[in-house]
Amino acid sequence: MDLQEYIQLVFTDYTLRTITLGTAILGAVTGMLGSFAVLRKQSLLGDAISHAALPGIAVAFLITGTKDSNILLLGALISGLIGTFWIRGIIKKTHLKSDTALGLILSLFFGFGMLLLTLIQKQPNANQAGLDKYLFGQAATLVESDVWMMTLVTGLCLIVLLLFWKEFKILLFDADYTKTLGFNTKLIDILITSFIVLAIVLGLQTVGVVLMSAMLLAPAAAARQWTNSLGVMVLLAALFGAFSGVLGTAISASQNNLSTGPVIVIIAGVFVLFSFIFSPSRGLLFKQIRFIKNRRDLKLHKTLAFMFRIAETHENIAHPHSIKILNNFQGFTKGTLQQLVRKNYVKLEGSMWSLTDTGFKTATNLYNQQNKDDD
Missing domain, CATH: 1.10.10 (Arc Repressor Mutant, subunit A)
Incomplete structure (x- = not known):
C-alpha cells in the first residue's frame, strides 16, 4: 500500500479512519500530559498507572460479566486512581522515595491483575475471551465512540491547561514558592495527576498496559531536547505523539501481521533517538x-x-x-x-x-x- 492509497483509505474506510484519528488524538493528549510527568521527574508514573489499571479491568468484568469497553475502562480508571493515591500516600507517610513506591505499586497491582485474568480465563464463560488485548493493545477494536471520548478528554485537558497554566508552571518548577503565593498545591497536583491517569486509561485499549508508559514519556522526552520553554515543549510533545500515532497506524496498515500499538511506540522511539542526536542545543551530534x-x-x-x-x-x-x-x-x-x-x-x-x-x-x-x- 503506497502513501496515496493509504490517504484515500483514511477518508473512505471507516475502520482505518477511526484508528488513525484515535491514535493521533491519543498521542497528542499523552504527549501534552507526559511533559509534566517528565519535568516532575516522575517518568515511572505512567508505567505504574498503566499496570495499576489492569486489576480494575478484571474486577469490572467479574462484576458485570460484560466486555463493554466503557465499563472496563471505568474500572481501569478507578483502579489507576487508587494506585496513584497509594503511591502519593507511601511517599508522604513513609521514608520510601518515589521510585521505590512506584515500583512497589506497579508490581503489586500488575501481579494482582494477572492473577485475576488467569482466574477469568478458567471460567466456563465464552464472554471472557479477549481481555488479554488490554496487555498489549488492539487498535483495531477502536470504534467511533472511543474516538469521541478521546476527543472530549483532550478538549477538557486543553481547557484545564489554559485555565491553570500559571499554577501548573509555578508548581512544576518551585512547589515551595507556589505555597507561599497561597495556591492549593495539593489540589493542583491531584488535578494534573488525575488527567494523566485518565489519558493512560484511554490508551490501554490501543497500546496496552505494557507499552502505555512509552506513549506518555517518549514524545515528551523528544520535545525536551528541542526547547527550554514549557509551552513549546507541550506543543512539540503533542505533535510528536500525534505523528507517532498516524505514522504507526500507516505502517501497521500497510504491512501484514504488524500490531499497531508496538509500531506506534517504535515510531515514538525513533523521534526520541532523532532528537537525542540532532537537537541543536542538546543533541549528541x-x-x-x-x-x-x-x-x-x-x-x-x-x-x-x-x-x-x-x-x-x-x-x-x-x-x-x-x-x-x-x-x-x-x-x-x-x-x-x-x-x-x-x-x-x-x-x-x-x-x-x-x-x-x-x-x-x-x-x-x-x-x-x-x-x-x-x-
Missing part, C-alpha cells in the same frame, strides 16, 4: 561538534600565546621565526598554523612565520586575560 570546535580553538589560542611569548623577545613582531621552534611546542599542528594564517594572525613564508599586528593584539588580549584568571 552538535555537542560533539561544539566539543571539537572548542578543543580546536583552545589549541589555536595556546599556539598563538606561545608565538606571542617568542615574539615578545624581539623588537619587531614581524621578525621571522623558524617552524622548528613550534615543533617543540606540545599541541602544535600544521592545521593550527594554517588556521592562524587564514585568520590573518600569522604570516607564513616557507618554514618561517611572523605575527601580524592583528595577531599580536589578539595574543596580547589572550595573554592578559590568562594572567587575570591566574590572579
